Amino acid sequence: MWKVGDTPRQTIVVRRACRLVLKRFAKGCWLRRFSTISGRDQHLDRYVFMALLCPLTSRCVVALVVLSTAGGLAAASETGRATPPAVAAERHEVVIADDGCTPDRLSVAEGTRTFVITNHRSTVAKWKILRGAHTIAGSDAIAPGTSEPISATLEEGRYRILCGLPTDPKGRLVVTEFVPAGTLDPQALAPVVNTYAAYVNQELNGLQGTVQALVAAAQAGDLPRARQLYGTARVQEEHIEPVVELFKDIDRAMNARASDFVDGESHPDFSGLHRIEYLLFVRNDPHGAAAYAQRLLGTVTDLRGFFNDVGITPRQIVDGASNLVENAMQSNLSGEDDIYSHADLAILQARVEGASQIIDLLRTRLAMDAPQLLASIDGRFSEIHALLAPYRREGGFAAYGALSRQDLNGLKGAMTALAEDLGQLRAVLKLG
Amino acid sequence: MTNKMHPPLESGKIFATPEARPADAARRRWMVAGLGALGSGLMAGQVRAADTVCPAAPPDTSRQVYPYVGEHQAGVVTPTQQEATFVAFDVLARDRAGLTRLFTRLTEQIAQLTRGGPAGGPVDVRLPPQESGILGSSPAPDGLTITVAAGASLFDERFGLASKRPAELVPMPAFPNDALERDWCGGDLLLQIRANSRETVLHALRAIIRQTPDTLAARWKMDGFLPAGAIRQGTTPINLFGFKDGTGNASLQDQELMNDLVWTAAGHGEPDWTAGGTYLALRLIRFRVERWDRAPLDDQQADFGRDKASGAPLGKKDEFDDPDFESDPAGRRIPVDSHMRRAEPRSQGRHDAKLVRESYSYSLGLTKAGQLDMGLVFVCFQKSLDSGFISTQTRLNGEPLEEYIQPFGGGYFFVLPGMRRDGEMLGAALLVP
Numbered sequence: 001m002w003k004v005g006d007t008p009r010q011t012i013v014v015r016r017a018c019r020l021v022l023k024r025f026a027k028g029c030w031l032r033r034f035s036t037i038s039g040r041d042q043h044l045d046r047y048v049f050m051a052l053l054c055p056l057t058s059r060c061v062v063a064l065v066v067l068s069t070a071g072g073l074a075a076a077s078e079t080g081r082a083t084p085p086a087v088a089a090e091r092h093e094v095v096i097a098d099d100g101c102t103p104d105r106l107s108v109a110e111g112t113r114t115f116v117i118t119n120h121r122s123t124v125a126k127w128k129i130l131r132g133a134h135t136i137a138g139s140d141a142i143a144p145g146t147s148e149p150i151s152a153t154l155e156e157g158r159y160r161i162l163c164g165l166p167t168d169p170k171g172r173l174v175v176t177e178f179v180p181a182g183t184l185d186p187q188a189l190a191p192v193v194n195t196y197a198a199y200v201n202q203e204l205n206g207l208q209g210t211v212q213a214l215v216a217a218a219q220a221g222d223l224p225r226a227r228q229l230y231g232t233a234r235v236q237e238e239h240i241e242p243v244v245e246l247f248k249d250i251d252r253a254m255n256a257r258a259s260d261f262v263d264g265e266s267h268p269d270f271s272g273l274h275r276i277e278y279l280l281f282v283r284n285d286p287h288g289a290a291a292y293a294q295r296l297l298g299t300v301t302d303l304r305g306f307f308n309d310v311g312i313t314p315r316q317i318v319d320g321a322s323n324l325v326e327n328a329m330q331s332n333l334s335g336e337d338d339i340y341s342h343a344d345l346a347i348l349q350a351r352v353e354g355a356s357q358i359i360d361l362l363r364t365r366l367a368m369d370a371p372q373l374l375a376s377i378d379g380r381f382s383e384i385h386a387l388l389a390p391y392r393r394e395g396g397f398a399a400y401g402a403l404s405r406q407d408l409n410g411l412k413g414a415m416t417a418l419a420e421d422l423g424q425l426r427a428v429l430k431l432g
Numbered sequence: 433m434t435n436k437m438h439p440p441l442e443s444g445k446i447f448a449t450p451e452a453r454p455a456d457a458a459r460r461r462w463m464v465a466g467l468g469a470l471g472s473g474l475m476a477g478q479v480r481a482a483d484t485v486c487p488a489a490p491p492d493t494s495r496q497v498y499p500y501v502g503e504h505q506a507g508v509v510t511p512t513q514q515e516a517t518f519v520a521f522d523v524l525a526r527d528r529a530g531l532t533r534l535f536t537r538l539t540e541q542i543a544q545l546t547r548g549g550p551a552g553g554p555v556d557v558r559l560p561p562q563e564s565g566i567l568g569s570s571p572a573p574d575g576l577t578i579t580v581a582a583g584a585s586l587f588d589e590r591f592g593l594a595s596k597r598p599a600e601l602v603p604m605p606a607f608p609n610d611a612l613e614r615d616w617c618g619g620d621l622l623l624q625i626r627a628n629s630r631e632t633v634l635h636a637l638r639a640i641i642r643q644t645p646d647t648l649a650a651r652w653k654m655d656g657f658l659p660a661g662a663i664r665q666g667t668t669p670i671n672l673f674g675f676k677d678g679t680g681n682a683s684l685q686d687q688e689l690m691n692d693l694v695w696t697a698a699g700h701g702e703p704d705w706t707a708g709g710t711y712l713a714l715r716l717i718r719f720r721v722e723r724w725d726r727a728p729l730d731d732q733q734a735d736f737g738r739d740k741a742s743g744a745p746l747g748k749k750d751e752f753d754d755p756d757f758e759s760d761p762a763g764r765r766i767p768v769d770s771h772m773r774r775a776e777p778r779s780q781g782r783h784d785a786k787l788v789r790e791s792y793s794y795s796l797g798l799t800k801a802g803q804l805d806m807g808l809v810f811v812c813f814q815k816s817l818d819s820g821f822i823s824t825q826t827r828l829n830g831e832p833l834e835e836y837i838q839p840f841g842g843g844y845f846f847v848l849p850g851m852r853r854d855g856e857m858l859g860a861a862l863l864v865p
Contacts, residue, residue: 155762248830252608257611259611259613261606261611261612262606262613262617322726326720326723326726329801329803330723333801333802334799334800334802335800336800336801412801412802416722419723419726420726423727423728426728
């Protein structure tokens with residue numbers, strides 16, 4: 001059930017988030033900050049926030065509230081307009097005997113399902129589908145030697161089965177997500193998800209190391225080294241922007257720009273990478289940057305934790321490629337993203353690399369399903385690569401100001417066309 | 433089709449004559465009728481084919497007058513005009529007397545411009561002309577309304593009005609997804625100028641600026657427009673995301689509802705002078721339209737919670753169908769984080785959102801990145817900012833639509849009570865002891 005990619009993106013995100021919260025509560029540790037997990041999950045955020053406000057003694061109660069809400073929230077967050085068929089196509093036979101239920105482990109698809117329960121015991125037996133303490137469906141009195149059909153409309157998730165008497169060992173029921181016709185079974189992309197997760201972890205490792213080194217360099221007052229490390233950190237972070245953007249608070253903490261605030265650089269919430277950039281490249285103040293770098297280290301650690309708890313879905317990965325290119329067009333082509341270090345060309349390149357990485361993961365499938373689209377995408381990447389080539393410098397890129405009007409337009413054209421191509425991916429890959 | 437009330441395409445009947453605009457209940461039916469006309473082009477085409485090749489010309493609305501006198505200023509519950517401009521000003525007057533002079537001048541201009549007709553006075557060719565002349569020698573009223581609202585800064589120490597500040601009027605704070613630009617925010621006064629045509633709006637604006645050189649300095653200005661067809665036919669305007677915007681709005685003609693949602697009443701912690709006014713929240717919201725156009729339809733519809741073509745709540749047929757959230761508590765049909773559901777969750781019945789929206793689209797030039805700079809001048813009126821805009825926006829914070837929108841300016845303002853009779857100065861209750 002917790003396998004990455006077996007549910008629509010929001011469902012799994014929320015479920016995992018709930019689990020994450022419970023896990024951290026169970027450990028008895030305070031969450032320093034719980035990120036809003038993408039736009040679709042404000043309600044969860046509210047519950048978590050309530051939980052954080054509550055004193056220790058009530059934590060368990062609150063955790064239960066979160067737990068009992070989790071199912072609803074998870075369902076609530078699904079975007080699915082494809083609904084499971086209303087009529088059951090299948091019947092599931094279950095026999096209650098003295099030594100238990102056969103089968104005691106069931107797996108059915110979402111929707112209305114019928115279970116035919118036969119009681120082979122000499123006494124009245126019960127059979128109920130339970131979610132937590134709540135009875136979803138079932139019967140209290142199946143007479144000895146009789147059968148009773150039980151219908152239940154089931155949503156994707158894990159359930160327990162009361163089998164015989166409340167004291168008997170509980171059975172398990174797994175309800176799998178309904179996959180509408182014409183939609184790819186999300187499992188088919190599980191290897192892609194695993195490979196991408198490995199890539200993200202590799203970049204996160206790198207980023208963590210870079211920020212650690214940045215803290216040290218800044219504390220030592222080594223301005224050139226700190227500036228260089230800043231550039232490296234930015235590239236590593238942009239490679240995995242699709243993951244950063246899953247967590248809005250993390251994204252804000254890492255990437256807020258002065259232009260996000262009406263009072264610009266003086267706003268106290270202006271922190272993260274661009275605050276460090278400002279201090280290193282405008283104020284020439286590595287010592288001032290050290291404190292922000294230290295804080296950034298904490299944010300990166302949080303991001304690792306959240307990512308490994310929550311994971312990512314195929315759809316989020318595919319959308320991530322589009323978002324990388326859109327963001328590069330929106331803020332790097334204008335030179336607005338790294339306005340103090342003028343590193344927008346390097347960041348643009350990093351984002352394109354991040355998108356290219358995702359296309360590489362999907363390459364086998366795209367070569368099968370949409371070879372022409374893949375060829376077009378590859379062509380765009382080559383075009384962008386060629387346009388950026390004259391701006392490559394030892395260890396990086398020329399400052400944004402060096403970009404000619406003609407090349408700017410060329411990049412804009414190639415990237416816009418690339419974004420159009422990437423917009424086809426979700427349909428081509430049949431990602432619901 | 434549900435438009436039994438109106439045969440929508442009988443020539444000459446489809447266009448509501450604004451002077452004879454039906455009461456709002458009827459207007460709602462008009463909207464439904466219009467939906468039929470727009471929403472199922474095929475059927476419309478068939479009817480048209482059987483009807484006539486040339487549709488009737490739109491009626492001339494240039495003589496339309498919305499009286500400026502009344503308990504409330506015009507331009508709030510006035511039927512929505514097609515064109516608008518929103519201009520925020522810093523007040524240059526230095527004291528109460530200067531401010532009173534400004535308001536007197538504004539009152540004269542509002543009276544003159546909304547009535548229409550020549551500016552009057554002898555023509556002396558040795559002098560600059562009295563007015564711009566862009567509407568000819570005798571400007572038509574053209575459905576013009578000019579609505580004046582005060583920002584929190586008007587109630588600072590300059591004019592001795594601090595004790596009269598409306599209780600909830602503060603500078604607009606930044607919400608989490610905002611990237612506010614100082615040059616697009618706030619202002620001592622906001623003028624909302626609306627009319628049936630763009631040139632009438634501009635004419636009024638130029639006249640007012642001309643008449644207030646020493647008392648007003650423009651701070652920012654945003655032009656807004658709505659689709660002509662929607663205004664003419666009384667259908668819900670489509671915004672620049674391609675979605676109908678304003679479907680759930682309360683009826684502007686329902687006075688009781690407007691008293692409940694919009695108009696400030698005496699008491700409730702508000703200074704007495706505010707009775708008959710209303711809070712105006714204005715947000716300048718950039719739409720990332722190029723990016724939006726590349727987003728899957730599925731995402732677009734899930735973000736709004738509506739079908740793009742029909743405007744119907746997802747899973748329903750008609751724009752005005754009840755979204756029936758109760759049958760969909762888990763959000764499987766209409767995601768719980770869709771714009772519609774967050775903005776108007778209907779958990780307490782119909783109007784959880786205690787406000788009336790009167791937004792306009794805008795189109796400027798290009799962003800710094802060379803992309804189209806288009807979006808929405810979001811405008812809403814409400815009796816209380818806290819229970820109106822702020823609570824709605826708080827529900828919207830974090831909505832998936834945020835990926836495609838960037839609020840960058842605007843402000844909170846208080847629409848002054850109306851001029852109750854001809855000759856009464858705008859803001860008399862505020863300024864006259």
